[in-house]
Amino acid sequence: MKVVGQGLPRVEILEKVTGESVFGADVRLAAPILIGKILGSPHAHARIKSIDARKAERLPGVKAVVTAQDLPPVKYGRFVRDEEYFAHKKVRLVGDKIAAVAAIDEETAEEAIKLIKVEYEVLPHFTDGVEAMREGAALIHEEYDQYQALSMVEGRKGNICYHKQTVQGDTNRGFQEAERIFEHSFYAPMVHQTYIEPHAVLARVDASGKATVWVPTQAQFFIRASIAEIFQLPLIKVRVIPTEIGGGFGGKMLPTIEPAAVALARKSGMAVQIVMSRAEDFQVANPRTPCHLRYKTGVKLDGTIMAREVELVFGTGAYCGNGLVICQRAEMLASGPYRIPNVKIDLFCAYTNHANCGPYRAPSGPQISFASESQIDIIARELNLDPVEMRLKNAIEEGDTTPACGGPLKSVHAKETLLKAAEAAGWKERRREKNRGRGIALGYWLVGGMASSAGVKLNEDGTATVMTGVIDLSGTVTSLGQIVAEVLGVELDDVHVRTADSDFAPHSTISAGSQALRSMGSATKWAAEEVKKQIMEVAADKLEAEVSDLVVEGKRVYVKGSPERGLSLGQVGQLSLTHKRGPIVSIQSVSIFPNQPAISAHVTDVEVNPETGAVKVLRYVAAQDVGTAINPLSVMGQVQGAVIQGLGQALTEECIFQNGRMINPTFLDYKIFSSLDAPRVEVHLVEHAAEDGPFGAKGIGEPSIIPVPAAVANAVYDAVGVRISDLPLTAEKILMAIQEKNKSG
Structure with missing residues (x-):
């Protein structure tokens, strides 16, 4: 192999080291942007007795205040529908979202947050799973039995939201056959992903009600689906535009501040940006499970x-x-x-x-x-x-x-x-x-591996463009380019990989779980192989040769054994525009691996x-x-x-x-x-x-x-x-x- 297997520099590195890359907090629009802030609970577990946001709404410079009343009464969740975006009956963690404000500047937004008055009835709390599971522990979700859940969710009891036992063989017999038995207990605490860029988002809602969200995310299609679910919108009414991402490590896939920005943008009629502080990110984001x-x-x-x-x-x-x-x-x-x-x-x-x-x-x-x-x-x-x-x-x-x-x-x-x-x-x-x-x-x-799609097209000058929605966290884009270059017999510089947004990209896997390259790389390779087949079909007609007799390498397609009988890929790209089969392009999909x-x-x-x-x-x-x-x-x-x-x-x-x-x-x-x-x-x-x-x-x-x-x-x-x-x-x-x-x- 000539390109795959080579230790090549990442194709986007110049943009990052020169400061051209646009990260979440860097997004700017021609129209004015409001600053959003979120009011989180000061208590780990409490009932909400009342919420009064009237003073915040009257503060000069405040353009919108939103609470649970401004969103559809929807419970959401990937496995268990147990979460409402804004709490209105009960809070279950310090920082649980209660309200959000949008104002003309950060100082006004912060002042408005302080003016929202919430009355609580404080309840016992647990930050340790073993303690929460004890018999008689205060229930964190009293109505858990009423939540909709996938059929795979089993063993629900008290504060246990899932319990499963898996058995292979017979451990009792195995221990009887053993000559020594060892038993030990261990503990691993919660740790944070510590990405350098905290969560950030910019949202705008147009006159038709379509939300456009700029966000550094590892999973643009998952974020789109989550926003659509929370606001009860069809997917075509939510557009997610992924920005560059300053680290994720699994922590930027679930919706965090994105729905708040959308709610504020919808109510104010203006674009709203929210950027978490480091302390907020540590407190309420999605860390590793203890x-x-x-x-x-x-x-x-x-x-x-x-x-x-x-x-x-x-x-x-x-x-x-x-x-x-x-x-x-x-x-x-x-x-x-x-x-x-x-x-x-x-x-x-x-x-x-x-x-x-x-x-x-x-x-x-x-x-x-x-x-x-x-x-x-x-x-x-x-x-x-x-x-x-x-x-x-x-x-x-x-x-x-x-x-x-x-x-x-x-x-x-x-x-x-x-x-x-x-x-x-x-x-x-x-x-x-x-x-x-x-x-x-x-x-x-x-x-x-997860369901993924990718597109590859041959341009009229013999270069190739890859269309994907996968987020580049660790050189994925460079590797996808290498795969296409290898298949088409060109250099990495001849391949441009574009990460498009959710409106234009074919469905793409998440950038997580060490499966992005396996999933998206397979879809991209299949698309490139189909493009190669089309290149040979167009060239075969021009060269009056059989497709099986053609070789694609060195930026050319030629007859095996007769290199002089050939065409450049640029010539093939031009010919395809008037060929009976049309422009050379392919979109391929893969399923679960x-x-x-x-x-x-x-x-x-x-x-x-x-x-x-x-x-x-x-x-x-x-x-x-x-x-x-x-x-x-x-x-x-x-x-x-x-x-x-x-x-x-x-x-x-x-x-x-x-x-x-x-x-x-x-x-x-x-x-x-x-x-x-x-x-x-x-x-x-x-x-x-x-x-x-x-x-x-x-x-x-x-x-x-x-x-x-x-x-x-x-x-x-x-x-x-x-x-x-x-x-x-x-x-x-x-x-x-x-x-x-x-x-x-």
Whole structure:
């Protein structure tokens, strides 16, 4: 291959580094724009006794005030219809939306918000899923039984909005056959995606009632559908124009401030812009779901895993939202990337009084891997086995099945990926040093695919244009261009990929779940192949040759064995305008893909200061099964970025709540890893073309974050002999554990 497989720079990079790219808060119109602000609840759980917005409405400079009375009385939700956009009877989290105002400037809007008077009756609140599930706990949704829900939503009781049990084999028999049984509990707190650009939106409603929304989103068609549902509009009355996006990581898919901007624009008759503050984004956006995890594993003395029982409790937040997406993924990943004959998974999703949690890079993956891979290390040490060898003994293989996904699994390269990481890190050659440790973890993600469409057309000068609605988060546009260039035999510079808005783009998948390239890349490849076929048909008539005798490469089409008998692609493009078949263009669609495992194996070296508990990451090695790397430069960047993000979750990040309010909602108090903290991340790719993906590509972004917290936790134990079972692994926790260990001798 000449273009696919090359590490080419991203095509849009110049626009970004020169400041030409337009992000959400950058959008400007010729007409004046109002500034919108949202009034959120100060209480985590309370009944609303009254709302009085009259003073705000009379404030000079205020053009619109909206409450629940200004929207249709609609409950919405992807799995459970449990949410109304503006609360009017009850609030269920600090920041729950009650009203919004639009004014001529920010100061006036903020003053108007303060003038809205709301009377509350405060109720007990829960920010922990286990607490919310306790018998007799105050109900967060008293009318839950009356909500419409999809048939897959099962096990509803009290504050439990979803409970599912998955069984493979017989765990009782498996534990009887085991020679040792291990049981441990772990906890992973809520963490935020920490994208640099907070949520922002600009909305305008024209005289016909059509809403146009400019927004940085990962899912323009999902946002369109959500707005249409909330306002009871046909889809043709909502146009979503995606701007450049300053990071998403799963956090920019659900509707947040977009409906408020539309409501204000409709009522005021003017365009309205809302930009969240960093504190607002931390408090009410869609962070990673906190989770309690209990793992019980039975093994033979040689390390063979005989049975595993897993209990997971997710605190999903005030509304179900995408909670079941997290649960579905957790069910797939819970038993780990291992061949285990007997598995039982008990999965609970509970309402809690905090932000409505949602997808964050590998939803549920890092939490599950932290528990599963920490326990695998514990077991290996107890049995005096090498952690690598124990993982190799049990790792999934081609044709295996899993409890949630069934099988047979295809394109499985777990053992090769694990060995590559261990070899690159020098697993067996290292020299022991005081307070220094090495940890390893194996992770996997099941890469699926979603319905997608893409169009490709040949222009009259021989260049090609790709029409898509997929959002470019991590070089997707460049990779799509490479796919088309490879198929058509041209250079990447000859291909222009355009992300159109929801009115003009063919339906596109979301940019999430490591499936965007697999889904959209497949649709794009099929469209390019159809364009190639049309090129050959037009050329065959002109050259008086059979289509089967033609070759398309080097920006030309020619007769096989006779390169002089040919045409440039530009000539073919011109001929098509008068050819019987017409201009050369194709739109192709793909459906849902079967899940396919993408494996990651990480090894890290750390140093722990025994006087402070502080951890310094000295080295990080990441190996990943990527199928075919369409753009190795982009792939390595994805892996490195995911590792740095995972190190933050491992060592420093946690959303801390007091009375339902996040008390560390700024980057001063919420510590993320920066370039100053980051080690050098060595990336090693395992490449075997996978089935179904374009040119054999697999997903990249999710698998590479999954093993990070576990690898670090295992390294910390190796360094100083203390096991931390709740994230993050802060210096304080480690120091306390060291002191406790020293006391007990």
